[in-house]
Amino acid sequence: MNDENHVTLPDNSARWDDACLAAALFAVDPVGSGGIALRALPGPVREIWVELLRELLPDEVPFRRIPLHVADGRLLGGLDLAATLHAGRPVAERGLLAEADGGVVQLAMAERVSRSTAAYLSAALDNGEVQVERDGITARTPARIGVLALDEGANEEEQVPHTLLDRFAFVLDLGEIRLREAVPSDIDPEQVAQARRHLAAVTVDESALEALCGTALALGVDSLRASIAAFRVARAAAALNGRDQVAAEDVSAAARLVLAPRATRLPMPEQPEEEMQQEPPPPEDNQDEQQDQEQTPQQEMDKPLEEQVLESAEAAIPPNLLAMLQMGAMRQRSKSSGKSGAIQSGSLRGRPAGTRRGEPGAGARLNVIDTLRVAAPWQRLRRQERAEQGKDANVLVEVRRDDFRITRYRQRSETTTIFVVDASGSAALHRLAEAKGAVELLLADCYVRRDRVAMIAFRGPGAEILLPPTRSLVRAKRSLASLPGGGGTPLAAGIDAAAALADGVTRRGGTAVVILLTDGRANVNRDGIGGRAQAAEDALASAQAFRVAELKALVVDMSPRPRPDAETLAQAMGAVYLPLPHADAKALSGAVQAVS
Structure with missing residues (x-):
């Protein structure tokens, strides 16, 4: 990444301080904040943070835990079966959401929550009540809640449902924070209690609202809920600091905690060329270093509020934002439910x-x-x-x-990742080595995701299955120890072999993902005879037949200089196109995990 586009990621101590601040702001206004998505594996760091939040919440605030596979009746309320059978008439019971009215519910393993539970929580966050019409019971009960969603996802595929994230003010990640960095916070619970009482009196002027909306626009945050959540967090920050009106520091904190984690692009503030070319006048001889140091804070104070807020949010954007967005776009284009297999x-x-x-x-x-x-x-x-x-x-x-x-x-059905490698030409050894490394990296996690891998190599007159679908790392290493290379490029034969193998996987109830590593140029037709024109026609025909079969695929362009051939082939296959001219096994494995 270029230096001009590089943004320094805050150190872990600063990230922990922001996490503690988010806990305090959430405790001030849990209902207005909507919720917190806390991504962290079970461990002492997460326990310290959750304990901090419990200490900051007043004792009278309800706190309920929602298990992963909670029944609809326990969550929403409905018919009390035991009381109904005993009384001989319908008897209603209160659900967890109604019991937590005015407080917080903790959602365990939120990355695996069912769609129905996510929908019920979203409706409660939107309406502030629960409406029950089931089992002969009709009732509307208040349910003004804030949600603490514990995200224990092991990879990027496992995420809290977007319907909930869009309604949460805070998205925190404690995965890189070590135990020695999780120092106790100096936030006083009494200060939070006073802020809760003072919150209704805090006002926000138009300049603060314009700064928040302008920052959201600059970061590519399209959802209006995020701007509304940032507004509420800014009010909570002002109340926590004992102010009657939101100040620039409160707006900056809201932008850093709410808007920065949702950024979809890097901000590019426009600067007139005349100002960039102007150089500051040289200091006079009688100016000392103390005057220079006093001038810098004054310049910071003279900046417009929107620029200050944008700089605060920009400092919290991860440096690999563009790479994550590219992989996320490919993941959204896929038709399956993820690498763990489609849901049946x-x-x-x-x-x-x-x-x-x-x-x-x-x-x-x-x-x-x-x-x-x-x-x-x-x-x-x-x-x-x-x-x-x-x-x-x-x-x-x-x-x-x-x-x-x-x-x-x-x-979830079993997923089989099929590598189809162009083993022809002078670059065959390089491509095969990358494919072997990627297969071994993917197999390292196969016991967790229960998926399989296979490999097809095409060269000379046709294609050959070098590695049948397997999850055995030992068997894969033995099969990949010596791979043939060189000769012509029967691209059509490779696509046909991949389609046949993928069709067999889907017929057995599995999910197939085809990864085609090629430069998109063929010189051997289906009959094993040389000729670029006929070979190109056969390859496009095979690609179109592949698309008709509605199989999921990724075409990785491995040529030193990407050309339109591979991209045209990907369009004909209905596949995702990814140029990786300088990729190694780790980069290729990451691309495969992103699209599959």
């Missing part, structure tokens, strides 16, 4: 994912609790009906066929 629903195996109406049998399992929950509201009517028919009306619970509920399951 069914009623036979996997993790429980709710229930549906149906009868047990053929592997489907009856969910007794939900069956009783559906039948409970109708017991009084059914007793009356039995009495009218002259039958015994003292039956405790009558379950009918329409009440049966069977459990639905959800599981």
Whole structure:
């Protein structure tokens, strides 16, 4: 990265101070802040931060924990099954969100939360209440909450749902902070309590609002929720500092904590050329160093508020922002759910994912609790009906066929990453070495993600499967020990072989990702005969057939100087195009993980 575009990342001590400040500001206004996404693995650093937040929250503020697989009834409220069966009439119960009204809920393993739970939390954050219409119960209960989402994601694929992140004011990452850097904070809980009482009296002038909106525009933050959250955080910062009106320091802190983590581009402030060419006048002989030191703070104070806020936010932007955005764009273009495989629903195996109406049998399992929950509201009517028919009306619970509920399951299919390597020409050894290194790096994590890798090499008259789909690192190293190289480029044969192997994977219920390493130039047709014109036509025909099969692929252009050939091939395949002329095995592995 060029020096002019390089932004220095704050050291870990500064990051920890900002994390503690975010905890204090969240404690001042948890409902207005919306929430905090805390990315950190379980450990002492995270525990210290969570304990700090608990200490800063007043004792009267409710604090509830939401488990990962929480049932809808426990989260939202609804029918109290035991009380209903005992009383013989519908009895409602309060959910966790209603119990936490005015306080905080802690969401465990937020990166794996279900879509329904994320939707319920988002609705509560938007409306400040929970509306229940289920199991014969209709109720609206207040649920003004702030959310602490603990993100334990091991890679970039595992993230808190965007619907929640968009409603959170703070996005923190404690992954690089060591235990010795997590020093105790000097923020006084009594100071936070006073700020909570003083918050309603804090005012914000138009210049502060314009500075926040201008900073969001400069950083490419399009969501209006982020600007609103920054406004509320600035008010909380002013209240924490005992001010009646938001000052420049409060606006800068809000921009640094709220807007900088959401930046999608680096700010490029416009500077007139005349000002850049002007040089400061030389100092007079009677000026000493103390006068020079006093002049710098004065120049900082003379800067417009928006420039001060933008500089504060820019200092918190990670230096690899552009690289992360490029990989994120490729990940969004992919059709699968991620490297862990596409999600498949069914009623036979996997993790429980709710229930549906149906009868047990053929592997489907009856969910007794939900069956009783559906039948409970109708017991009084059914007793009356039995009495009218002259039958015994003292039956405790009558379950009918329409009440049966069977459990639905959800599981991730196995992912197979297929490397298709151009082993022809003088650069074959270089490409094969990179592919071998990338395969070994990917296999190192296969036990965690339970995915497999395969390799196809095409050279001479056709293509050959060098490594069948496997997750065995020993077998992969043995198969990749000696790979052939040199000869013609049968690109069409390589694409056809990849499509056939990927089709076999998908037919067995898996997810296939094809990684094609080539320069896009072919000189051998499908029949193994040389000729660039016919070979290029065959390659495009194979690419179009690959696209019709709706397979996911990444075309990595490995030529020293990227040309349109590989990009045209990627468009014909419906694949992501990535030029990596100087990539090594680590860079290639990172690109594959980003797109797959």
